[in-house]
Amino acid sequence: MNEEANFIEDFCNSTFWNLTLAWDDPRGPLFTWCFEETVLRWLPCLWLAVCALPYAVYLKRQPRLRQLPKQRLNVVKILICLTLAGLAATELIRSLTHRAGQVSTVIVVGSGIQLAAYLLVSVFIRVEFRKGIAACGVPFIFWLLSLLCDVEPLYSRLIMDREEEALFQDLLFARFGLQALSLVLNCYADVGRQALVDGKEPCPEIRSSFLARVTFFWMLRLLYRGYKVALEENHLFALNPRDSTDRHLPKFMAAWGNDNGPLLNEESSRCQPEA
Numbered sequence: 001m002n003e004e005a006n007f008i009e010d011f012c013n014s015t016f017w018n019l020t021l022a023w024d025d026p027r028g029p030l031f032t033w034c035f036e037e038t039v040l041r042w043l044p045c046l047w048l049a050v051c052a053l054p055y056a057v058y059l060k061r062q063p064r065l066r067q068l069p070k071q072r073l074n075v076v077k078i079l080i081c082l083t084l085a086g087l088a089a090t091e092l093i094r095s096l097t098h099r100a101g102q103v104s105t106v107i108v109v110g111s112g113i114q115l116a117a118y119l120l121v122s123v124f125i126r127v128e129f130r131k132g133i134a135a136c137g138v139p140f141i142f143w144l145l146s147l148l149c150d151v152e153p154l155y156s157r158l159i160m161d162r163e164e165e166a167l168f169q170d171l172l173f174a175r176f177g178l179q180a181l182s183l184v185l186n187c188y189a190d191v192g193r194q195a196l197v198d199g200k201e202p203c204p205e206i207r208s209s210f211l212a213r214v215t216f217f218w219m220l221r222l223l224y225r226g227y228k229v230a231l232e233e234n235h236l237f238a239l240n241p242r243d244s245t246d247r248h249l250p251k252f253m254a255a256w257g258n259d260n261g262p263l264l265n266e267e268s269s270r271c272q273p274e275a
Contacts, residue, residue, distance in 0.1 A: 008038060012106045027159055029152075034106070036153045041110045044145035045117045051138045052120060059124070062131045073190045074129045080182045081122035084175060088115035091171050098165075107168070117142070134189035135209040143183040150176045187211045200238040 008016045012034035022029050031040070092111040121139050128136060154176050157169055189209040208218040225235060241247065 008034065011104075012037060013104045030156050030160075031152055036156070037104075037106045037110050040149040040153060042113060043149055044142050045113045047145055048117050048120060048138070048142050055124065055136075055138045059127050059131060059133075062133065064131055071129060071190055073185060073188060074125055077125050077182065077185055078122045080178055080185070081118050081125065084178050084182075085115050085118040085122070087171050087175055087178075088112075088118060091168065094165075094167060129190075134207050135186065135213075137210045137214075140183075140186045140210045143179055143186055147176070147179045147183050150179065200234075200236070203237045203240040205240055 014034045015032050016034045016038070018032050022031060088111045092108060092115060095108045095111060121142060124136075124139055128134075150172070153172060157172065187209055189207060189212075204218040204221075205213060212218045222231075222235070222237065225231065
C-alpha cells in the first residue's frame with residue numbers, strides 16, 4: 001500500500017493523502033490536490049470506461065426505430081459535451097505548453113482522459129437518438145458522478161489560496177457549471193408527439209428519462225387517475241414494444257424447438273401409421 005501511495009505521490013509531485021486535512025481541518029473535510037486530480041477526477045471516467053463496451057453492444061443490438069420528432073434537447077446535450085471537451089482540450093494544451101516543472105503530469109493525463117470521456121458521451125447521445133432511445137442510465141450516472149466529484153475541488157479553491165494558475169481555476173468553475181446543466185438536462189427527454197397504438201396512447205415509459213424510469217414517475221398520471229376513478233381498459237396505455245409478444249415469441253419458439261425438438265420428433269414418429 002505504501003509503495004502504491006509513493007508511486008502516486010511521485011506521479012503528482014505532491015502528497016496523496018492527508019488525514020489531518022480530511023478529518024481535523026475545521027473547514028473540511030478537504031482532500032489534497034493529488035487526491036483531487038486522481039481519484040476525484042478519474043472516478044467518473046472509470047465508470048464510463050467500465051460501461052462503455054457493454055453499453056455499446058447494447059446499443060448495437062437495439063433495432064433502429066423511427067427517430068423522435070424533436071431533437072432540440074439532444075442537440076443541446078451534444079453541444080454541452082463538445083464544449084466540455086473544448087475546455088478539457090484547452091487545459092491539456094495549456095499543460096503541455098506550460099513551463100517545465102510548473103505543471104504536473106497528472107493534469108495532462110487527467111485532462112486527456114476527460115477529453116476522451118466527453119467525446120464518448122456525445123457519441124452515445126447521438127446513437128441513442130438514432131436508435132430511438134429517449135434516455136439511458138450510463139450518461140446520467142456519469143454526469144452525476146462528475147458533478148459530485150467536482151464539489152470538493154470547487155469548494156477547496158473557494159476557501160483556500162492555492163498556488164495554481166488562474167486559467168485552471170476558471171476551467172474548473174466552467175466545467176462544474178456545464179456539468180450541472182448537463183445533469184439537469186438528462187433528467188428530461190425529447191418526447192415529441194407519437195401516434196396512437198391501436199387507438200391507445202403509447203406507453204410513456206418509452207419517452208421517459210432515466211430518472212423518471214427508476215422512480216416510476218412516468219406512471220404518476222395513471223396512478224392519479226386510478227386514485228380518482230376506477231380504471232377501465234381504455235384508460236391504460238399501449239403495451240411497451242419491449243414487452244410485446246411480437247418481439248419475444250420468436251425467441252421463445254426457437255428455444256422451445258431446440259429443447260423439445262427430439263421429443264416432438266419421437267412423438268410424431270409414434271403417431272405415424274405402420275406400413
